[in-house]
Amino acid sequence: MAIAGxxxxxxxxxxxxxxxxxxxxxxxxxxxxxxxxxxxxxLSVSGWWTALTTTESNNTGRAPPPxxxxxxxxxxxxxxxxxxxxxxxxxxxxxxxxxxxxxxQAGQTGDIGDGVSLTxxxxxxxxxxxxxxxxxxxxxxxxxxxxxxPRFTLDNYREVLASAGIGQSFVNSLTVTIPATIIxxxxxxxxxxxxxxxxxxxxxxxxxxVVGLLVVPLQMSLIxxxxxxxxxxxxxxxxxxxxxxxxxxHTGFGLPLAIYLLRNYIAGLPREIMESARIDGASDFDIxxxxxxxxxxxxxxxxxxxxxxxxxxxxxxAIVFLGAQNDQxxxxxxxxxxxxSRGSNWEIxxxxxxxxxxxxxxxxxxxxxxxxxxxxxxxxxx
Amino acid sequence: xxxxxxxxxxxxxxTVDVIKGVDLAIKDGEFVVFVGPSGCxxxxxxxxxxxxxxxxxxxxxxxxxxxNEVPPSKRGIAMVFQSYALYPHMSVYNxxxxxxxxxxxxxxxxxxxxxxAADILQLTPYLHRLPRALSGGQRQRxxxxxxxxxxxxxxxxxxxxSNLDAALRxxxxxxxxxxxxxxxxxxxxYVTHDQVEAMTLADRIVVLNAGRIEQVGSPMxxxxxxxxLFVARFMGSPAMNTVPCTIDSGGGTPVVTPLGxxxxxxxxxxxxxxxxxxxxxxxxxxxxxxxxxxxxxxTGTIQIVEKLGEVTLIYVDCGTANEPVLAKLDGIANLxxxxxxxxxxxxxxxxxxxxxxxxxxxRD
Numbered sequence: 001m002a003i004a005g006x007x008x009x010x011x012x013x014x015x016x017x018x019x020x021x022x023x024x025x026x027x028x029x030x031x032x033x034x035x036x037x038x039x040x041x042x043l044s045v046s047g048w049w050t051a052l053t054t055t056e057s058n059n060t061g062r063a064p065p066p067x068x069x070x071x072x073x074x075x076x077x078x079x080x081x082x083x084x085x086x087x088x089x090x091x092x093x094x095x096x097x098x099x100x101x102x103x104x105q106a107g108q109t110g111d112i113g114d115g116v117s118l119t120x121x122x123x124x125x126x127x128x129x130x131x132x133x134x135x136x137x138x139x140x141x142x143x144x145x146x147x148x149x150p151r152f153t154l155d156n157y158r159e160v161l162a163s164a165g166i167g168q169s170f171v172n173s174l175t176v177t178i179p180a181t182i183i184x185x186x187x188x189x190x191x192x193x194x195x196x197x198x199x200x201x202x203x204x205x206x207x208x209x210v211v212g213l214l215v216v217p218l219q220m221s222l223i224x225x226x227x228x229x230x231x232x233x234x235x236x237x238x239x240x241x242x243x244x245x246x247x248x249x250h251t252g253f254g255l256p257l258a259i260y261l262l263r264n265y266i267a268g269l270p271r272e273i274m275e276s277a278r279i280d281g282a283s284d285f286d287i288x289x290x291x292x293x294x295x296x297x298x299x300x301x302x303x304x305x306x307x308x309x310x311x312x313x314x315x316x317x318a319i320v321f322l323g324a325q326n327d328q329x330x331x332x333x334x335x336x337x338x339x340x341s342r343g344s345n346w347e348i349x350x351x352x353x354x355x356x357x358x359x360x361x362x363x364x365x366x367x368x369x370x371x372x373x374x375x376x377x378x379x380x381x382x
Numbered sequence: 383x384x385x386x387x388x389x390x391x392x393x394x395x396x397t398v399d400v401i402k403g404v405d406l407a408i409k410d411g412e413f414v415v416f417v418g419p420s421g422c423x424x425x426x427x428x429x430x431x432x433x434x435x436x437x438x439x440x441x442x443x444x445x446x447x448x449x450n451e452v453p454p455s456k457r458g459i460a461m462v463f464q465s466y467a468l469y470p471h472m473s474v475y476n477x478x479x480x481x482x483x484x485x486x487x488x489x490x491x492x493x494x495x496x497x498x499a500a501d502i503l504q505l506t507p508y509l510h511r512l513p514r515a516l517s518g519g520q521r522q523r524x525x526x527x528x529x530x531x532x533x534x535x536x537x538x539x540x541x542x543x544s545n546l547d548a549a550l551r552x553x554x555x556x557x558x559x560x561x562x563x564x565x566x567x568x569x570x571x572y573v574t575h576d577q578v579e580a581m582t583l584a585d586r587i588v589v590l591n592a593g594r595i596e597q598v599g600s601p602m603x604x605x606x607x608x609x610x611l612f613v614a615r616f617m618g619s620p621a622m623n624t625v626p627c628t629i630d631s632g633g634g635t636p637v638v639t640p641l642g643x644x645x646x647x648x649x650x651x652x653x654x655x656x657x658x659x660x661x662x663x664x665x666x667x668x669x670x671x672x673x674x675x676x677x678x679x680x681t682g683t684i685q686i687v688e689k690l691g692e693v694t695l696i697y698v699d700c701g702t703a704n705e706p707v708l709a710k711l712d713g714i715a716n717l718x719x720x721x722x723x724x725x726x727x728x729x730x731x732x733x734x735x736x737x738x739x740x741x742x743x744x745r746d
Contacts, residue, residue, distance in 0.1 A: 272467030275434050280481035280532065281455030290480075294471045 029357065036350035039151040043346050054147040056092060058101050061142045063126070066134035076130045082144060083124040094120040094144035101143040112140075120144060156351040164342075166352050168326055169334040173312060174359075175243055176322070176330055180250035180311045181304055187251070188258030189300065193288045195259065196267035197274060207263070213256040218316065225249060226320055241328065246321040253317070254307050265299035266292055301367045309360050331356045384445050384458070384535035384569045385410050386431060391440035393423075393430055400426050402593040403440070408586075413562050413570045415580040418590035419616070424573045425540055427590065431571060432461050432538050444536060455481075457536070460529035464541040466521045468513040474500075474524050475509040478531045499527040502564070503557070519550040526561070537565075539572040543579060551576075559583055577619055581605075589613050606746075611662060611739035620667050620695065620710065625702045627663035627734070632656045638663055638734055642701035643679045648732045649745045656736065664733035667695070670709035670725045678724030680707050687717055698723060 034048040042055045061082035069076045082091065095103030096112045104110035109119040120126040120142065128140060161167040194200070195207050229248070230240050238244075269292065277287050293300075315332040322328040329337070335352055342348050386408040393401040400423045408414050416424040429435045431442060433454035441448050449457050468477050475496055476483075482492045500506045503523040513521055522542060529537060539558070543551045559582065562570055574580055580587050581601045589596040589604065589612070596616075597609040608614035615621045627640040632652040639645040640663035665679070675681065682700035694715040697706040709725055717723065734742045 270465060270467065272463045272465050273469060275432075275454075276461070276463060276467040276528075277469070277480070278434070279432060279454045279459065279461050280528075281484045282480075286484060291469060291471075 032350055032354055032357075035346065036156055036354045037152045037154070038156075038347070039148075039153055040156065040345070040347035042148060042151060043350070051152075052150050054089070054149055056145055056147045058143065058145050060098075061126075061144060063128055063139035063142060065139045066136055069134050074131075076133050078128040078134060078139070080126060081124045082120065082126060082142065082146075089146040089148040090122045091120055091124055092122075092145045092147055094118070094126075094142055096140065096142060098143050101145045118142070156347040157355070160348055160351040160355065164338060164348055164352065165326060165329070165334060166331070166355055169329050169331045170355060170359075172322075172328060173331040176246055176250070176318065177308060177311045177359075179243075179247045180254070181308045183247060184251045184254040184258050184307060185300060185304055188255055188262050188303070189293065189296065190288070191255075191259045192262035192266050193284075193292050195263045196269075197287075197292075198284060210256050210259050210263075214260060216256075218253055222316065222320055225252070229321075241321060241323040243322075243328075246317060249317050249321050250307075250311050250314070254310070258303050258307065261303055262296065262299055266296055269295055305364055305367050308363050312360055384567065385443075386536060386569060386571070387441075387443040387446075388427075388431075389441050389443075391427075391430060391442060392438045393426055393435060394438045400593055401430065401438075404593075404595055406588060406595065406598065408569060408571065411567050411569055413572065413583060413585045414588060415572045415574060415584035415586075416588045416590055417574060417577065417580045417616070418596075420575065422590045423593040424575075424590045428461075428538055428540055428571060428573045431536070432459055433457055434461075458534055459536045459538055460532040460534035461538040461540065462522070462525045462529050462542045464544050466513070466525045466545070468521060468524055468528075470513055473510050473512055474505060474516070474527075477513065477524055478528045481528070481532050495531050495533070496527075499530040502530065502561070503527045518546055519554060522546060522554060523557070526558070530561075535568060537568050537570040539570065539574075541574055542572075543574070543576070555579055555582065577617065587617075589616060591616075607741070607744060608733070609741055611664075611735050611741075614664055614733060614735070614741065618666055618668075620708055622664045622666050622733070623670075623702075623705075623707050624662050624664045624735075625707070627661050629656045629659050629661050629734070636734075640679065640702065642682075646679050646732065647729055648734055649730045650732070650734050651743045651745060652734060656742075660737050661742075662735040662739065664735065665727050665731065667708045667710035669727045669731035670707070670711075671727065672709075672711065672715070673724050673726035675724050677726045679727060680725045681722065682707065682725075684717055684719050684721050684723060687715075687719055689714055696723070698725060700725075 031048045034051050035043055038048065038051055041057075042051075045057050046055045059082075063078050064080050066078070069078050071077075083089070091106045093102040093105050094110070095101045096118065097103070104118075104120070106120055106122045109117050112118050114130070115132070116128060116130040118126065118128050118140075124146075126142065128134075161170075191210075195203060195210075229245055233240055233245070273291060273295075274287055277291055282290065313332060315330075315336065318330045319333055322330065322333075324333070331352075335349075335356060338348060338352055386406075388404050388406045391401060391404045392399065404427060416427060418424045426435065430437050431444075433449070433452065437450050442450055444457055444459070469480060472480065478496045478499060479492045482495065487495075496509070497506070500509055503526060505520070505523055505527055508516060508520060508524075513524065516524065522545070525542070542558070543554055546554060555578075558572075562568075562583070572579070572583060584601055586598060587601055587604055588598050591612050597604060597613045599607075604613060604617045608617060611624060615624060625640040625642065627638045627643075629652060630637040630639055630645055632654040635647060636650055636652040637645050637647050638652075638661065643663075670680075680698065680700040680702070682698040684696050685699050685706050686695075686697040688695040688697075691714065694711045694713070694717070696709050696711065696715070696717060698709060700707050707725065730744075733744065736742065
């Protein structure tokens with residue numbers, strides 16, 4: 001009973017923890033997504049959680065000049081619509097002083113001095129009535145508070161993809177990420193099999209070397225690597241900043257962890273399966289291709305996710321190994337640029353950021369089915 | 383020619399000698415079972431024959447050829463593992479066809495052989511299932527089928543029934559026996575720690591202990607004429623009662639006195655020169671019966687009674703060193719703890735071993 005009880009309580013703890021993690025992750029992502037779809041005017045004045053409610057903002061309109069006044073029933077009238085020159089929504093309140101746009105409620109008739117009365121309706125239409133003729137050349141300014149209905153648009157994405165260069169950077173990022181994920185996985189899988197199942201002198205030493213390389217900080221090795229790469233590049237007459245360079249760099253930084261993880265997984269495969277295959281006449285290569293690779297799919301998939309995300313989100317290696325011109329600027333670097341040049345344009349930043357996280361999301365969701373356990377079920381005693 | 387010959391085969395892992403020089407000749411078509419306690423090297427010996435481990439010293443011949451350096455796939459062997467070792471991502475069909483595909487056999491040939499093997503083992507309805515969708519017994523049958531498909535000259539089994547439950551074990555054991563009958567030319571080597579498997583399947587049993595062969599012989603041979611104390615105690619269940627004894631006389635009418643028992647005449651060739659020496663007296667629990675005080679070898683009080691229905695086991699304290707004497711009585715014996723009983727045995731059922739544990743030859 002005690003065991004059952006503790007298991008139950010740990011189950012609840014697990015559920016709560018998972019719920020917290022899900023909320024922590026989902027809420028900002030969702031907020032980012034909603035923000036990126038909102039109208040840029042609304043985005044700048046209210047938070048994403050108000051996206052479905054009417055946004056209120058203070059605006060200024062101007063009555064027509066006195067020259068347009070009409071005489072009616074012995075009074076002089078200036079009429080118009082506050083939304084005539086653009087804008088939409090409903091007027092909540094209005095006034096004639098900038099300090100107090102809430103002086104009168106919409107629909108009310110307010111006395112604004114000199115016997116002049118002003119009526120502004122919710123739809124923006126207004127009427128100024130005066131017993132004497134209006135004078136002067138400019139119209140009266142009207143300050144009002146208007147509520148805007150929620151508005152969602154794809155304009156932000158259109159702008160970002162077309163003019164902000166995110167589209168090109170998206171392609172650049174993919175150009176970096178896909179080979180930089182596949183190359184290390186391929187190399188690591190071979191190495192992991194050899195380190196796990198092939199007997200050769202120095203195997204333990206090699207493995208400890210790999211483990212040692214796990215802890216080499218990237219910051220320390222980045223510049224020496226670049227220098228080395230450039231020197232070798234110069235020797236062969238290759239450009240300093242190329243995609244091949246960053247592929248090699250990412251491969252190098254990813255390999256220790258990849259080999260280490262895959263070796264541990266592959267070493268855990270049942271020995272009898274390999275022996276059985278050897279009796280069946282399989283060479284090491286046959287065993288690797290026909291048995292170890294298919295059985296290691298979960299490990300390969302999880303490492304690909306890690307490597308993909310790490311490369312996709314990487315900024316340091318990219319700015320060191322790639323140039324700043326349009327055809328080499330990756331998404332992360334582009335975002336940094338945008339933060340500097342258009343830091344106040346929230347609609348651009350949110351849309352760009354969402355495009356940036358879209359790919360990792362797709363990668364994770366499409367590969368996560370490989371992460372399920374139990375691929376080995378049925379091979380050995382069950 | 384598919385005999386298997388081992389001469390002075392040794393295997394060490396680092397400084398640990400696991401197999402300490404084994405000589406064994408297995409004849410064409412013979413069913414040989416290796417038995418022994420855990421860690422005696424029986425599985426290692428099988429793996430040496432399979433080629434999964436390198437032989438440290440000595441020679442191994444299969445079919446008259448030295449195969450020390452020949453890779454497993456070229457030795458004409460097939461092996462069935464305790465853990466089945468099926469390829470989990472392949473269907474039953476592909477599991478059985480894997481070896482032939484690697485050997486680049488034709489599609490028709492593969493199909494024919496897989497279907498034939500599936501037929502023998504009643505696996506035909508499951509050919510397109512994955513191993514995980516099969517029961518333990520079916521998985522082991524697939525493993526056996528995979529071995530059959532290799533058309534081996536030597537069949538190796540490494541404790542193939544250990545993972546099965548009791549009922550399946552019996553059924554699969556009988557299937558293996560049938561398999562051996564249907565493949566009379568195929569030599570089979572079978573490792574087990576289960577005596578029943580060894581007794582029922584084997585043409586000859588090899589008893590191993592600490593990397594050495596203790597005795598090789600037919601099952602009845604080992605049971606009736608164990609060479610030494612180890613084999614005597616290892617074969618048979620429950621194990622033989624062994625009690626220190628003094629040899630009172632040898633020659634024509636040998637008599638021994640077991641510790642805690644009365645002098646008893648035995649039908650064993652004990653040389654006269656052994657008179658007065660210490661030895662070990664052995665009697666199997668199933669040979670002991672209740673008798674009167676005059677015919678008894680041992681007399682003592684019952685410590686434990688175990689009623690199994692078919693037989694009743696009684697543990698009797700007869701003052702024989704540490705262990706009580708165990709008797710296996712037919713049927714349900716109406717005995718209670720604390721009762722005094724007299725145990726006797728036919729004189730031709732007794733065993734006597736010399737001070738080194740070597741058996742004196744019993745007369746038949």
